[in-house]
Amino acid sequence: MKWLRDQSLAPIVRKVEAGERLTFDEGMQLFHTHDLNALMRLANMRKEALHGDKVFFVHSMRLEFTNICYVGCTFCAFAAHKGEERAWDYSPEEVAAQVRKRYLPGITELHMSSGHHPNHKWEYYPAMVRELREAFPDLQVKAFTAAEIEHLSRISKKPTLEVLRELQDAGLSAMPGGGAEIFADRVRKQVAKNKVKAEKWLQIHSEAHSLGMRTNATMLYGHIETLEERLDHMDRLRTLQDDSMSRYGGGFHAFIPLAFQPLGNTLAQNLGKTDFTTGLDDLRNLAVARIYLDNFPHIKGYWVMIGSELTQVSLDWGVSDIDGTIQEEHIAHAAGATSPMKLSEAGMIRMIQHAGRTPVLRDAYYNELETFPRPDAEAAD
16 A cells, blocks of 8 residues: 555555445544545545446426524524515415426426425425426425424424325425534534434434435534534434335435535624635545445535535545536525536536546436446547
8 A cells, every 4th residue: 555645544445445334433533634645545435336437416406495494593694584675485386486487408306495484384385395296297306304394293293204204195205414414412502402403303314214215414514513523423324324224225315514604694603703614624524424424325515515616626535426406506605605506417517527527417316317428438439
């Protein structure tokens, strides 16, 4: 291993080469090592063992049906109160109209996550899903974070499993991974004290998996959490994925680290924080996730949070999915994200090709819809 500058990583290299699982202490070694070349190579090794040079993306639309929310997360710059000039709140029919207005041929996934509205009745939510599926029968609706599902359980007075089952019957295809933030109680009490607790978040995703619904998982990093708390978050997800895979044959599709956006929210103001996460922190986080989360099919580089340029670089750091075209995103941009509001399908293909990878268009279930050639393959033709 002449390329290995940090010789303490040698046992980890042997484990990765053998496809073996890392311990928590070994995960912390990866967070602390200064041998970034080794970290990159190990993450890429894990990724290529799963997917070769393929990188996945989806032709998608993002829609927030309301920004009215009572929860008061300190990291959020998106939420509004009823009556505020910047507040919006669509009826089920208006949601369908918004999709119709923004719809482009080839879109397969509609991603919806929004505020916890204080006044909507339970019936509003399955009605919205049914309205969308009737108007767009081929559109896969990925909606409602675990935090929203808990909110719907409260207002409906139904168990979360029953809420999920009724939404699935209405046409819900999959769940996004939002609301996870950081699982550690110390952090959660400061950034999202009124939001779903970590144990309940994990339970709701387990319940979704039991219904055959596939979900994603996120982690908000770069604020007040420690590196140990980041890895603890990943460790809990790895444990749940083991359980879901053994009991239900599937669980999480992807893990999505979300870089903290430091503008317009009280957490950043209280910390006096105006700087974004660094590129190396973002890349290290993605690489550690790819190496440690050996049972997750995909690690996603979310271009909205870290920008398209760094997302392109991340394809050498274990990332196998770069999300979607989105059309219009408001949550991260409200907190200072400087990325575009959307990317074209052609732009995503170019991003992947110019990194020397093979772009694969997928749907919400990770079915491969179309594979595009690498640049070297085009030249050979």
